Amino acid sequence: MKIHFIGIGGIGVSALAQYYLEKGNKVSGSDLVASEITDFLKAKGIKIVVGNNEKNIKNDFDLVIYSPAVQPDNPEYNKAKHLGIKLQSYPEALGNLTKEYFTIAIAGAHGKSTTTAMVGLLLIKAGLDPTVIVGTKLKEFGNSAMNKTEGSNFRMGKSKYLVIEACEYDSSFSEYFPQITVVTNIDREHLDYFKSFKNVIKEFKKFIFNC
Numbered sequence: 001m002k003i004h005f006i007g008i009g010g011i012g013v014s015a016l017a018q019y020y021l022e023k024g025n026k027v028s029g030s031d032l033v034a035s036e037i038t039d040f041l042k043a044k045g046i047k048i049v050v051g052n053n054e055k056n057i058k059n060d061f062d063l064v065i066y067s068p069a070v071q072p073d074n075p076e077y078n079k080a081k082h083l084g085i086k087l088q089s090y091p092e093a094l095g096n097l098t099k100e101y102f103t104i105a106i107a108g109a110h111g112k113s114t115t116t117a118m119v120g121l122l123l124i125k126a127g128l129d130p131t132v133i134v135g136t137k138l139k140e141f142g143n144s145a146m147n148k149t150e151g152s153n154f155r156m157g158k159s160k161y162l163v164i165e166a167c168e169y170d171s172s173f174s175e176y177f178p179q180i181t182v183v184t185n186i187d188r189e190h191l192d193y194f195k196s197f198k199n200v201i202k203e204f205k206k207f208i209f210n211c
Helices: 011-022 036-044 075-083 090-098 112-125 169-175 197-208
Strands: 002-006 026-031 047-050 063-066 086-089 102-107 131-138 152-155 161-165 180-183
Touching: 002 011, 002 075, 011 026, 011 036, 011 090, 011 131, 011 152, 026 036, 036 047, 063 075, 063 090, 075 086, 086 090, 090 161, 090 169, 102 112, 102 197, 112 131, 112 161, 169 197, 180 197
Parallel strands: 002 026, 002 063, 026 047, 063 086, 102 161, 102 180, 131 161
Antiparallel strands: 131 152
């Protein structure tokens, strides 16, 4: 498959791009600015374009995945929609992935990156060889000459286990279907979206019972 990512420099989107690359897909992506992440992805063989332009969307793309930060007037989003290319948000794409694995999803207002890393490393130590998508770079995931120093936010495993960091903003985690959920804590976070703490609790309950 040919898969293009809009907003590929995001910490979650970049991890998912690496997953599809490891699966043998042809991956490309764009972001508004170059960064350490986009440079890293380019070094791994992903075609990176700086700037959003409708010319970046090709007729033969099978799928376009976009960051939740992408707005409806984004030229690449609109071009893909016009061409009838399948579009998925990052949460939707990751949600589909959770259906293919025994998924452990870690959420919470604070500490979810740390907890996701700990769970992933514990499963590795136990010999369970998980795939891990986490919102920070771990030096332990630097398993090649290219990234052994700086680490990575992604690890490709060969087992049925998938460990993900599940973000609550925009109710993104409602798209996920884990077998195990971990909630570190709940706080008055992202009230620009949730409007009230009562709504925060409501969305976390929905996430927990989606297990």
